[in-house]
Amino acid sequence: xxxxxxxxxxxxxxxxxxxxxxxxxxxxxxxxxxxxxxxxxxxxxxxxxxxxxxxxxxxxxxxxxxxxxxxxxxxxxxxxxxxxxxxxxxxxxxxxxxxxxxxxxxxxxxxxxxxxxxxxxxxxxxxxxxxxxxxxxxxxxxxxxxxxxxxxxxxxxxxxxxxxxxxxxxxxxxxxxxxxxxxxxxxxxxxxxxxxxxxxxxxxxxxxxxxxxxxxxxxxxxxxxxxxxxxxxxxxxxxxxxxxxxxxxxxxxxxxxx
Amino acid sequence: xxxxxxxxxxxxxxxxxxxxxxxxxxxxxxxxxxxxxxxxxxxxxxxxxxxxxxxxxxxxxxxxxxxxxxxxxxxxxxxxxxxxxxxxxxxxxxxxxxxxxxxxxxxxxxxxxxxxxxxxxxxxxxxxxxxxxxxxxxxxxxxxxxxxxxxxxxxxxxxxxxxxxxxxxxxxxxxxxxxxxxxxxxxxxxxxxxxxxxxxxxxxxxxxxxxxxxxxxxxxxxxxxxxxxxxxxxxxxxxxxxxxxxxxxxxxxxxxxxxxxxxxxxxxxxxxxxxxxxxxxxxxxxxxxxxxxxxxxxxxxxxxxxxxxxxxxxxxxxxxxxxxxxxxxxxx
Numbered sequence: 001x002x003x004x005x006x007x008x009x010x011x012x013x014x015x016x017x018x019x020x021x022x023x024x025x026x027x028x029x030x031x032x033x034x035x036x037x038x039x040x041x042x043x044x045x046x047x048x049x050x051x052x053x054x055x056x057x058x059x060x061x062x063x064x065x066x067x068x069x070x071x072x073x074x075x076x077x078x079x080x081x082x083x084x085x086x087x088x089x090x091x092x093x094x095x096x097x098x099x100x101x102x103x104x105x106x107x108x109x110x111x112x113x114x115x116x117x118x119x120x121x122x123x124x125x126x127x128x129x130x131x132x133x134x135x136x137x138x139x140x141x142x143x144x145x146x147x148x149x150x151x152x153x154x155x156x157x158x159x160x161x162x163x164x165x166x167x168x169x170x171x172x173x174x175x176x177x178x179x180x181x182x183x184x185x186x187x188x189x190x191x192x193x194x195x196x197x198x199x200x201x202x203x204x205x206x207x208x209x210x211x212x213x214x215x216x217x218x219x220x221x222x223x224x225x226x227x228x229x230x231x232x233x234x235x236x237x238x239x240x241x242x243x244x245x246x247x248x249x250x251x252x253x254x255x256x257x258x
Numbered sequence: 259x260x261x262x263x264x265x266x267x268x269x270x271x272x273x274x275x276x277x278x279x280x281x282x283x284x285x286x287x288x289x290x291x292x293x294x295x296x297x298x299x300x301x302x303x304x305x306x307x308x309x310x311x312x313x314x315x316x317x318x319x320x321x322x323x324x325x326x327x328x329x330x331x332x333x334x335x336x337x338x339x340x341x342x343x344x345x346x347x348x349x350x351x352x353x354x355x356x357x358x359x360x361x362x363x364x365x366x367x368x369x370x371x372x373x374x375x376x377x378x379x380x381x382x383x384x385x386x387x388x389x390x391x392x393x394x395x396x397x398x399x400x401x402x403x404x405x406x407x408x409x410x411x412x413x414x415x416x417x418x419x420x421x422x423x424x425x426x427x428x429x430x431x432x433x434x435x436x437x438x439x440x441x442x443x444x445x446x447x448x449x450x451x452x453x454x455x456x457x458x459x460x461x462x463x464x465x466x467x468x469x470x471x472x473x474x475x476x477x478x479x480x481x482x483x484x485x486x487x488x489x490x491x492x493x494x495x496x497x498x499x500x501x502x503x504x505x506x507x508x509x510x511x512x513x514x515x516x517x518x519x520x521x522x523x524x525x526x527x528x529x530x531x532x533x534x535x536x537x538x539x540x541x542x543x544x545x546x547x548x549x550x551x552x553x554x555x556x557x558x559x560x561x562x563x564x565x566x567x568x569x570x571x572x573x574x575x576x577x578x579x580x581x582x583x584x585x586x587x588x589x590x
Contacts, residue, residue, distance in 0.1 A: 052464075071468075072460075072463035073463050073465075073466045073467055073468045073469065076463070076464055076466035077466045081464065082464050083464075084460065084461065084464070088458060088460065088461045089461065090454055090457045090458055090461065091457065092457055093454075093457070097450075101450060101454045102465045104447075104451065104466060104467055111448060111475075114446050114448050115442065115443060115446050115448060125447070164461070167465070168465055168466050
């Protein structure tokens with residue numbers, strides 16, 4: 001069964017058709033790339049899937065359940081996490097506090113108990129802190145755990161954004177430009193971690209402009225332009241698609257210089 | 259358990275020490291000042307509950323202009339309950355707080371869906387329409403003249419709570435209790451969640467936090483304490499009138515909070531205490547007080563936008579330099 005399925009999904013902003021009619025199926029354990037020129041509707045699709053904006057038509061299914069009309073926090077609770085394009089963090093908290101906050105969902109302690117901070121609550125908070133530290137280690141941020149998130153270098157902020165999303169214990173994660181603005185070494189490290197996510201059983205859907213990173217990491221790639229799907233398949237298939245080449249370069253030459 | 263408490267006390271000795279000194283000062287204070295000044299202190303305590311509960315709401319990111327009317331809700335509720343229905347003060351106190359909370363809960367349903375400027379305007383409209391209800395409905399709210407004959411709280415017959423000093427202690431105990439609860443809340447995960455929402459609402463949503471719910475929660479809890487402040491006010495003044503809860507009071511609240519700062523728990527308290535002392539000092543210049551307050555608020559926003567609480571940080575480097583000059587290690 002498909003993990004994530006978009007059926008005929010679309011969004012209009014006034015008379016502008018941001019996303020026309022997208023059908024997309026992501027299988028469990030896959031790393032799927034979503035590419036397309038600037039303004040082609042990639043981030044809008046993310047916002048539609050995670051409930052940040054309501055779609056104009058179509059529906060979203062996650063694990064067979066219709067999540068089209070759910071608010072963002074309810075989508076997150078079902079195991080579908082996301083990151084944001086511009087580094088989106090709790091900037092005035094430390095890296096560790098960020099991830100602890102993101103572990104919120106697991107605390108499963110009622111408001112009343114949170115208020116009184118019973119021994120059990122404290123034990124859970126300790127466990128959550130431990131888990132948060134593990135996640136930071138996984139993303140290679142352990143030694144920066146106590147620095148303010150807003151003062152971290154860009155690459156680390158991106159990594160922290162992913163740690164935050166991972167802290168919700170997702171089955172699937174949507175990454176919006178995870179390596180944007182990173183140098184080649186950081187990019188390689190991040191893509192390597194994304195592959196390790198897949199090994200942990202987390203399905204990945206990522207939007208990225210760094211073609212080399214996308215082509216070398218993703219199992220399958222979907223390319224969209226002007227809100228329409230124009231190609232789907234392996235890196236090789238997408239690269240050789242005439243539509244993709246035209247979309248990116250106006251039809252002059254190949255997109256992918258692998 | 260006992261061992262843990264002991265360890266806690268030893269670990270936090272300095273902090274607890276200061277608190278005890280403060281407590282002692284507050285206990286002897288009414289005997290050191292004139293009767294009129296005790297009345298001022300009582301109102302100050304009530305205002306402290308008001309600003310701290312206001313800050314509680316601001317931690318989720320919105321500055322509620324309905325806070326003073328929420329205090330009015332508590333005041334009107336206790337007037338109706340005690341003077342109208344003969345309910346004892348001690349039962350009316352939590353009930354009236356709850357009445358404000360219920361009203362806030364209903365209002366928060368639409369309010370929590372607005373942010374920034376829209377929240378500002380919407381909360382003002384909601385609050386002021388409440389106040390207009392009290393003005394327009396002669397029954398049960400008494401219209402412009404409000405409600406009078408609010409009884410003095412009953413206590414052991416040997417204590418007369420209509421006198422300023424006993425009432426001061428009543429207000430002190432209730433204020434301390436309210437601050438304790440709100441401090442606890444601020445430091446709990448609920449408080450952290452509020453702050454997370456104000457830092458980044460979208461990120462909070464994506465992490466599974468029900469932002470609307472937490473905003474409603476903060477608004478409701480904050481209004482509960484505003485209601486309690488209203489109860490203390492009503493039973494001290496023995497009367498409530500709608501004019502007390504108008505925009506001028508809201509403006510004062512904003513001035514206190516801007517002057518003190520909202521980032522820390524103690525910031526707004528600092529603001530209201532300093533400005534209350536200042537306005538008492540300036541009593542002879544009565545006509546000038548609003549102008550002086552206006553000037554203070556403008557200067558605050560220009561020169562230290564974080565409020566009084568930010569001054570500490572600002573002087574730390576300077577202090578370090580002085581210490582360094584004196585041959586000490588700089589503090590970190």
